Amino acid sequence: MKDHYQSTRPGLHEQLLPGLGLLLRGYRGVGLFFMLTALGFLLVLLWRHALVWSSLRSLGAGVLLLGLSPGEFSAVFTTDMLEFWVASLFLVMGVVALPPISASVLRRKMEEASTKSTGSSGIMAAGLRSFRKRGIGIAASVVVFFLYAAAFTAPLISPWNPYQQQDFLVTALRAPLTSIDALVLQEKKGITIPLRQGERLEDRLTNILIEDLQFLRSRGETHRVVFVDSYSIQDDTVIYNQGPREKTLHRHELATPDTPLQSVRSSLFLLGTDQYGRDILSRVIYGSRISLSIGFLVVLISVTLGTVIGVSSGYFGGIVDNVLMRIVDVLIAFPALFLILIIIATFGNSIFLIVVTLSFTGWMGVARIVRGQVLSLKEQEFILAARSLGLSHPRIILRHLVPNTLTPVIVAATLRIGSIILTEAGLSFLGLGVQPPTPSWGNIINEGRDSLLNHWWISTFPGIAILMTVICFNLIGDGVRDALDPRMRD
Numbered sequence: 103m104k105d106h107y108q109s110t111r112p113g114l115h116e117q118l119l120p121g122l123g124l125l126l127r128g129y130r131g132v133g134l135f136f137m138l139t140a141l142g143f144l145l146v147l148l149w150r151h152a153l154v155w156s157s158l159r160s161l162g163a164g165v166l167l168l169g170l171s172p173g174e175f176s177a178v179f180t181t182d183m184l185e186f187w188v189a190s191l192f193l194v195m196g197v198v199a200l201p202p203i204s205a206s207v208l209r210r211k212m213e214e215a216s217t218k219s220t221g222s223s224g225i226m227a228a229g230l231r232s233f234r235k236r237g238i239g240i241a242a243s244v245v246v247f248f249l250y251a252a253a254f255t256a257p258l259i260s261p262w263n264p265y266q267q268q269d270f271l272v273t274a275l276r277a278p279l280t281s282i283d284a285l286v287l288q289e290k291k292g293i294t295i296p297l298r299q300g301e302r303l304e305d306r307l308t309n310i311l312i313e314d315l316q317f318l319r320s321r322g323e324t325h326r327v328v329f330v331d332s333y334s335i336q337d338d339t340v341i342y343n344q345g346p347r348e349k350t351l352h353r354h355e356l357a358t359p360d361t362p363l364q365s366v367r368s369s370l371f372l373l374g375t376d377q378y379g380r381d382i383l384s385r386v387i388y389g390s391r392i393s394l395s396i397g398f399l400v401v402l403i404s405v406t407l408g409t410v411i412g413v414s415s416g417y418f419g420g421i422v423d424n425v426l427m428r429i430v431d432v433l434i435a436f437p438a439l440f441l442i443l444i445i446i447a448t449f450g451n452s453i454f455l456i457v458v459t460l461s462f463t464g465w466m467g468v469a470r471i472v473r474g475q476v477l478s479l480k481e482q483e484f485i486l487a488a489r490s491l492g493l494s495h496p497r498i499i500l501r502h503l504v505p506n507t508l509t510p511v512i513v514a515a516t517l518r519i520g521s522i523i524l525t526e527a528g529l530s531f532l533g534l535g536v537q538p539p540t541p542s543w544g545n546i547i548n549e550g551r552d553s554l555l556n557h558w559w560i561s562t563f564p565g566i567a568i569l570m571t572v573i574c575f576n577l578i579g580d581g582v583r584d585a586l587d588p589r590m591r592d
Contacts, residue, residue, distance in 0.1 A: 135244070136207065139251075140200035147193055150258045152322050157190035160314035167307040174304055178311045185257045186318050192254040232585040239581025242574035249571060253391040260384035261372075263321065265539050269329040271345035273379030275557050276371055282329050285342065286357040286365045289326040325357050329369070329379075335362050374559040376549060385541040386564050392542040393571070396453070397523045400460040405515045408465035409507070412472025413499055417480055427473070430466045438463045442525075446534045456535060460522060468514050475507040509586045517579035520572035527568050543568050 147154055160183060168175045233239055252259060262268075273282060295312045298305035317324065333342035338353040340362065356365035373382040415426040445459045479485060480503070488498050529535035530544025531551075538545055543564040550560025 134204070136200045136204035139247075140197055140204065143193055143196040143200070146255065146259060147197055153186070153258055153318060154190045154193060156314045156317050156322075157186040158194075160311050160318070161187045161190070163307045163310040163314075167304060167311065170307070171304045174308055178308055178315070180315065182257075182319055183311070183315060189255045189257045192251075193258065196251075233581055236581045236585065238577055239585075242577035242581070245570065245574045246578065249390055249574075250394055252387055253394050256387045256391055257318070260381075260387045261321075262381040262384045263319065264380060264384040264388040264541050267378045267380060268327070269344060270377070270379035271347065272329040272331055273371075273375050274377050275553070276375045276379075277557075278372065278374040278382075278559050279370070280374060281368050281370045283331075283333065284367055284369055285328045285330060285333065285340065285351075286367060287326045287328060287351075287355055288357050288359075289355070291320045291324055291326045333366070373563050374557075376546075376560050377553070377557075382546075382559060382563055385546055386543070386567055389541040389543045389546055389564060390567065392453070392536050392540070393523050393526055393544075393568070396457055396460070396526045397519045397575075399457050400464065400522045401515050401519050403457070403461035404465040404518070405468050405511055407461070408468025409472050409504065409511055411465065412469040413476050413503055413507070415469065416473040416476030417495070417499060417503060423473075426469075430469055433463070434466050439525075442529070443534065446529070451529075451534050451537060453536060456526065456529065460525060464518065464522070467518075468511060471510045471514060472507050475510060476503055479503055479506055513579060513583045513586065516575060516582050520575035520579075523568065523571055523575075 164175060164179065164183065164187075276282065295316065297309045297312060328342070328344075330342040330344060333340060335341075335353070340351050340353060340356065342349055342351075353359050353362055356362050358364045371381055371383070373386065375381060376385070411426055411430075415423045441463055442459050446455065449455055485498065485502060488502055493501075526535055526542070527544035527547070530542045531548045533545075533548065535544055536542040538549070546564040547561045547568075550557065550562075554561055
């Protein structure tokens with residue numbers, strides 16, 4: 103009766119994401135996903151073609167200027183340039199590389215179908231085939247992929263500069279889906295950086311970098327914009343209201359004085375604005391870069407460190423095992439959050455320090471898992487045979503032990519990323535993580551906590567982003583654990 107109940111009851115993936123789970127199963131679904139993703143990247147490329155072209159042109163000019171005059175390059179180089187360079191290269195590589203990958207996956211599927219082959223029979227290959235049958239894990243992987251894609255392309259897809267405080271008398275604390283009128287002026291936006299007057303190649307390259315930087319920072323909108331609650335045009339005078347203030351400007355100050363109505367545009371704030379008039383959607387997109395990158399880097403460092411220490415402890419044993427395991431016991435017994443707070447309060451709260459602190463306080467569990475695996479493996483026949491053949495310790499460790507301990511390490515890594523993102527968000531919420539105005543999901547929630555009832559959108563949307571990301575990583579971890587366990591495979 104129990105078996106009949108289990109066979110007729112819909113699974114979780116069939117209840118939540120039936121279409122996506124069925125679509126992405128097998129090589130054909132993966133190939134289709136890559137093709138659709140390439141199409142999406144192409145649409146973004148066409149939408150932001152001016153920004154992408156300016157980014158790539160400035161990248162070429164920057165590389166040449168770095169080779170000709172490193173001093174002049176460092177004088178004009180900013181992190182804004184690097185962000186746009188990475189976003190544009192990621193977008194272009196996605197458009198170029200994903201269609202061939204999709205075609206290769208589909209061709210492999212056709213070859214396997216014609217030869218009636220099931221592919222390689224290794225542990226990882228069998229686990230991958232099993233994972234592709236789990237619709238909820240595949241769906242979570244798709245969501246995580248798009249989150250990382252959004253983090254890489256944040257400068258291109260975010261509608262506004264996340265740091266820009268714009269006429270907050272009008273734009274502050276606007277609800278989601280609010281549309282605000284704005285007057286476009288002839289005046290240029292931001293501070294105009296003077297160009298070089300020389301005719302040398304270095305001067306021309308420097309001018310290209312300066313012009314492109316100003317264009318990129320303004321998201322292609324080089325004219326100053328004034329947000330207004332209302333406006334009226336009377337002869338040569340434009341009268342507009344910003345909150346309780348009534349102001350005027352001359353008609354010739356508009357970007358198109360002959361047709362003044364063309365100088366008026368309506369701007370939509372999809373997720374609303376905060377108390378400084380900054381766009382919440384742009385800040386959430388930029389905040390994903392901090393949370394996702396910290397989660398990935400911390401897990402990469404901690405898993406690597408834990409694997410090295412676990413393998414060393416289990417393989418060599420004796421005094422090495424005793425010393426390393428006592429260190430692990432002490433660090434596990436010490437409250438991790440308390441240690442993190444002490445380190446950050448003592449040495450500051452830079453992103454680098456946060457990554458290092460979280461990495462060196464999260465490797466102990468991986469070390470214990472790997473040590474247990476190595477203690478079991480080193481008594482197996484293939485390890486004894488390798489010792490009998492006179493193989494060196496590094497070769498035995500790298501060629502035989504480490505590959506056979508990757509299964510629990512991968513599961514631990516996928517499950518830990520979610521907890522790291524929560525820890526970073528908690529530190530930022532407490533003011534001990536990433537500092538404003540740099541957006542991260544935690545400090546955006548902190549900025550909206552005092553007005554949560556009246557202006558709920560400030561904290562709600564980054565909270566939803568954290569919730570969705572952590573759930574997806576946990577679902578991926580569960581799927582990987584079931585896929586790599588032979589007892590759980592279909």
